[in-house]
Amino acid sequence: MTSDRRPGLALGAVLHHLVSVAVAATFLLPLVWVVAASLRQPGLPPARTIEWIPDPVSIGNYAEMFRLLPFERYLLNSLIVVAIAVPLTLVTASMAGFAIAQLEAPLRRRLLVFAVALLMVPISALWLTRYLLFRQVGLVDDLGALIAPALMGSSPLFVLLFYWAFRRVPVEVYETARIEGAGALTVWQRVAMPLAIPTIVAVSILAFLLYWSDFISPTLYLKSPESYTLPVGVRQLQQLDRTNWPLLMAASVLLAAPTVLVFAVIQRQFLRRDGVLD
Secondary structure (H helix, E strand, C coil): CHHHHHHHHHHHHHHHHHHHHHHHHHHHHHHHHHHHHHCCCCCCCCCCCCCCCCCCCCCHHHHHHHHHCCHHHHHHHHHHHHHHHHHHHHHHHHHHHHHHHHCCHHHHHHHHHHHHHHHCCCHHHHHHHHHHHHHHHCCCCCCHHHHHHHHHCCCHHHHHHHHHHHHCCCHHHHHHHHHCCCCHHHHHHHHHHHHHHHHHHHHHHHHHHHHHCCCHHHHHHCCCHHHCCHHHHHHHHHHHCCCCHHHHHHHHHHHHHHHHHHHHHHHHHHHHHCCCCC
8 A cells, every 4th residue: 555655645746846836936937037137238128028138148237226326325224224123023023912912811802803903904094193203203204214113013913923823832831931930021032932933934024025115104204315215216216217127127126136035044044943954
C-alpha cells in the first residue's frame, strides 16, 4: 500500500510546486516588466509588445529623476516615517491586543465589537478631524503627522490580529508567568510576544506597506516640498512629464523596490526560524 501511495504523493507535490510557481509568476512578471520598461531609452512611448530586455539598455532614467526632483530627500523622509512608525505600531498594537486578551469576557466582547466597528469607518471620514487636531498641536507640515497614527496602533486590524494571536496561547502560560512574579509588561514582552512571531511578521509587512505607499496623508498634511515623501515625489514627476514612460517606470521601481526587499528579508528570516531553509 505504501508503494501505491508514493506516485500519488509525488504527483501532489509536483502540482503543488507548479501552482506555487504560477502564483509567484503572476505577481513577479508585472514587476519584471516595470523594471524592463524603466531601462528603455528616455522619452520612448510604451512598447507595442512585451519587451523583457530593452535594446539598447539605458539606466539614464534613474539618474534623470534625481536630477529633476530631490528624490534623495523624498526617499529619506519615507525611510524616517517607516523606521519610526512600524516599530511603534508593533508596540502599541500588540499592547492593545494583549490587554484586550486579558480582560473579562463581557468587556472584551464590547471592545472587540468597537474595534470591528472602527474597521468599517471610511478613512476619508477622519481626514478633516485629523487635520484640525494636527493643526492644533502643530504637526501640520511635519513628518510627525504621518507617524502619529502609529501611537494608536495604526489600524484596528493590527490590534485584532495581535488579540487573536494572544488568545490562542493557553491561559496557563500567562498564569504561570504571573505566579513566578512577572508583571503585565514582563508577560507581554517575554511570554506573549515571542509566541506571536508570525503575527509580528504579518503586521510588520502590512504596516510597512501602509506607511511606505501612503499618498493621501502627505498630500493632506505636508506643505513644504522638503517634507514630501516618495509617493508624492512620484506624483510630481508624473506631472512634470506625463509622456516619458521609461522615466515614470524608473520612479515606480524606486517606490516598489524597498517593499519587495522588506518582504523578501522578513519572509526569509521567518522561514529560517521555522527550519524551512535549514
